[in-house]
Amino acid sequence: MGKLRRSRSDRVIAGVCGGLAKILHLDSTIIRVVTVLLLVFTGFFPVGLIYILMVFLIPKETYAD
Numbered sequence: 001m002g003k004l005r006r007s008r009s010d011r012v013i014a015g016v017c018g019g020l021a022k023i024l025h026l027d028s029t030i031i032r033v034v035t036v037l038l039l040v041f042t043g044f045f046p047v048g049l050i051y052i053l054m055v056f057l058i059p060k061e062t063y064a065d
Contacts, residue, residue, distance in 0.1 A: 005061035006054075014055045
């Protein structure tokens with residue numbers, strides 16, 4: 001399993017969902033839909049906070065990745 005990196009090519013906002021999809025070998029659209037559903041059903045707080053933390057803590061992938 002590779003290292004978790006924010007995607008440079010498969011990104012909508014910050015590349016977090018694209019990076020997770022690459023690691024989990026799933027379509028990034030599935031990850032995005034699940035993330036949005038969790039944001040809506042949890043009232044933003046836990047999932048939104050985790051997403052924001054991931055934006056700042058997970059490095060962007062390099063061009064060699």
